[in-house]
Amino acid sequence: MSGEAGSAAGRAGTTAISAEEHLAWILERIGSLAERELPLSEASGLVLARDAAALCDLPLWANSAMDGYALRAGDVRGADASRPVPLRVVGEVAAGSAENPAIGAGEAVRIMTGAPLPSDADAVIPVERTRGDADGDPWARAEVVVLAEIAAGANVRRRGEDTRAGDVLARAGETLSAARAAALAAAGVSRVAIRPRPRMAVLVTGSELRGPGEPLQRGQIPESNSTLIAGLLRENGVSADVLPVSRDDAAALHVQLGELSETYDVIVTTGGVGPGRHDIVRIAVADEPDVRAVRVAVRPGQPQCTGRLRGGAWIFALPGNPVSAAVSFELFVRPALRQLQGCREVERLRLPAVAAEGWRGAAGRLQVLPVRVVRGAAGLECRPAVDPRGVSHAVGSHGSSDGYALVGADRGDVAAGDIVDVVLVAS
Secondary structure: OHHHHHHHOOOOOOOOEOHHHHHHHHHHHHOOOOOEEEEHHHOOOOEEOOOEEOOOOEOOOOEEOOOEEEEOHHHHOOOOOOOOEEEEEEEEEOOOOOOOOOOOOOEEEEEOOOOEOOOOOOEEEEHHHEEOOOOOOOOOOOEEEEOOOOOOOOOEEOOOOOEOOOOEEEOOOOEOOHHHHHHHHHOOOOEEEEEOOOOEEEEEEOOOEEOOOOOOOOOOEEOOHHHHHHHHHHHOOOOEEEOOOEOOOHHHHHHHHHHHOOOOOEEEEEOOOOOOOOOHHHHHOOOOOOEEEEEEOEEOOOEEEEEEOOOOOEEEEEOOOHHHHHHHHHHHHHHHHHHHOOOOOOOOOOEEEEEOOOEOOOOOOEEEEEEEEEEEOOEEEEEEOOOOOOOOOOHHHHOOOOEEEEEOOOOOOEOOOOEEEEEEOOO
């Protein structure tokens, strides 16, 4: 790997490679973070490193699905409003009770939802299908009148009908959602093996950048990429340390990256990755044997610089134009972070959408166009959120997009009514 990556480190001016090839190169090398075991209560939102199985049956015992009366179905066969059947009430079982009252012929027990079903009962009649005492209380004290027949097994949750002990409830590579965590907790699981979130640093470069509220002189612009990248990371469940803007000093940046590599798992930078004399990130990592600078056949986001630094951290050096940085994050950084966390699926689901209007394509390159997506009469519809002729710098209009249309390198222009693939990144 070192020879291939090293020879590529200064090769940003050679023939462009496909986005698929670049992502494959990353995913083949980045691996996954070491697994850890955590209490279930601390693991929500993390990715499971191993399958998690139920430790007990669900339900743990046969229990009532209704508030009503536990009885023997044969005792009320043929019952209806004109031929009600009286039963003697011999007890009550509430949720959480350990009581198991005996039920003989012609007898019933008051029972509440979730309460264990007495061993002698085989059905539960809802209280609404009975008549209680004459004082208007729907619950009978001594004798309940049953107004309908009921089949054996009705309104009873059988032990293990949902899950059996040993059933896998959450699989390796899946995110521990609230629903999965609740299922595991109900099945007696208290600890799970997960892969941690990566330790992240965000570093934007450019002597022209100024922070919020700082006065701007000619040639200077407000810095927004740290807000963009840190926000994208948060949207994907990862927090990051945002570092001060790096000025255009390649030697100082080289030293800084070496230091950061000993603390973080991943460093994301923006700016300074092109072939120019002042593209400091490309220059700063030029002697890193496992980092490569390439041109990717994608619009926007052609220059990319990616790989593992000597100190161990991965660096994703993205273009400085905001939309180029956002597209690069979506295509390359997000899948890599998901693989680091052991996710089974690393790329988003692509959905078909109808182009509500046509636009110029980018023949020979994958076009990733920010779009607004709406639900139309025939399904999803999309239209450009930015001017397709100038995407990379359009940070203002990019903010109104819901996702990206992905137009293959062999396709070219898109006409109104064409079907295109979209990925949704905002709801």
